Amino acid sequence: MILDLSSSRDLLLALLPELVLTGWSLVLLLVVAWRHRTVGDLRLTGWVTLAALGSTAAAVWWLWWHTARAAPGPVPVMVAVDDFRFVTDWLFLGAAALTVLLSFDYLEREELLVPEYHVLIVFATLGMMLMGGGEDLMVIFLGLELLSVAVYVLAGINRESASGAEAAFKYFLLGAFASGFLLYGIALVYGATGTTGLRAIGAQIGAGGGGGGGTMLAIGLALLLIGFGFKIAAVPFHTWAPDVYDGSPTPVTAYMASGVKAAAFAALFRVLGEAFPAVAAWHQIVWWLAVATMVVGNLIALAQRTVKRMLAYSSVAHAGYLLVAVAAGPEPGSAAFLFYLVAYTLMTLGAFALLAAKGRHGERDVLIDDLAGLATRHPWLAFALAVCMLSLLGFPGTAGFIGKWYILAAATSAGQGVLATVLVLTSVISAGYYLPVIMAMYMKPEPFAEAHVGMRLGRLGYAVVMVSVAGLLFFGVRPNRLLDLAHTGGVGVQPAPGVPPAAPAVTAAHARTAR
């Protein structure tokens, strides 16, 4: 289906998922205004949110099924109509739905009767979808702001908690700072090229070469990278992440570590792939960011004793692995990038869901040793947590392994052998903090008889854990379908035809292993 974006009907069709979700957000606001007092009302808004996310996913599916594409024309495209957008949309909607499922029990247990929570989740998801699909720097920036504003509030939604307020405030100040960098970068890129459309920027750079705009463009690109670096928590812009992840309510942390990070990565990937394929400088910068993020994230994670902070630093380390895929470039990197993003989202959500189960007000200072003997008391929970940890480590048989494998393949085929080596070495280091969790659960005795009595997971929480664990194991053994999807999705962000593909042998190798 070819959509002619200059006709308003086709434009509305192209924006169907976003429009559906916006409509639902207004419905949800009305529901909240009408019923906002009891636990039952909270559950009602939660189910309405799930319906909203489900119908939006169906709208995305409809566009995907009809292979909607924008007709080439003079009209500047604001939102891309390609498979990259559809795949990332599903990822964001899935992460949001799992977060909502996880939040039911958590909000009740912590007595957070704030139905606006769900409205903010919907707004944040809308922002993510705009970031993943934005074909223009303006749209990407507005999506980022929409996402950030909603998540700042979500981080501080528990107004009783001092650490929650600290997390929200820190996130807000540093996030606003990062947005400033991003906006300044966008302004300079606009000044150098005279446009904010990603493909148009790419065309301008390709046509003009270096020249006087070169310096301004380079500074603009550097500022863009700083802004995105803050949002994905890449070293050296990661300092906010552990405190914010630690202080926020656990479902919100899960959402931040999975969805928010995935959205920032998707936007970064699209911007670098579509607008700056001709600028060589960013490969070098991303290379250094990736190395620093992998090394520092993994080393500091080793020193953590509480599970939540350990997971926070581990998410910094995983940003480094994803940056390796970015550094490999869109041609070999995009499929590996999308696959790893899905696997990473599943394992992070699963791990945080299990952490949220560990007792009231307690999950902030759960030490790794506090999990001792969990396997005898709650064998299934221990098994699920073990699967998540093994997948984060990249153990064969889990989706994390396949994801890392494809990132390695992409990096080596792009000639980034050093990056691949660093990735393997830092993964070995990461065993030093993932394995103790499993050892504590399976090999150490319960410290005292009632150590795990408070630990319970509601039925919906179980559903979240089951979905993540099943997904991790399934994609770890049969990744083919997901890989095919990632391949078709990756095509969308590759440079326009005319730029010769880097290494055709790579795609053949991918296709062979995928069969």
Next chain:
Amino acid sequence: MTLTQIVFWTFSALAVLGAAMCITRRSPVASALWLVQTLFALAALFVVLDAQFVAVLQVLVYAGAIMVLFLFVIMLLNLGRPGPSDLKGPVGLAVATLLGGLLFFQLLRGATPSAAGTPAGDTMAQLQQEQGIVGAVARPLFSQYLIPFEITSVLLLAAIVGAVVLAKRKL
């Protein structure tokens, strides 16, 4: 030196002076008032650039509405008294000056218009001849940039909901 150049340099100097004073004053109220000077000087520069409509918006929105908001916040939080300086000693000052200067000179070097840098042929004056002063801003806003414009409304709604959630006395 033509009249335009005289006007440009005068208001540029005023803008830079206002910005420098804004970040070095200890009293928040004084800082805010120096910021007003910078914003007015920028508005004058927009006029020099033939962008009268943007200049009017600059005065109305920034020098008017947003500054009043700043002063309200300063008043409500009772921040009127001079506090400790935010400047972080000579080392921080030196690093900041170095980095800022580097950025400035790089930009100065890169600011010469290039072949890649000029948008396709239409100058400000031409645009205004065809569409009028307001039309040159309004037309792109409601055609080319319609989608970002609409997203802004959702962004504002999200901000309102968030502010109410955080500030409401009883939930």
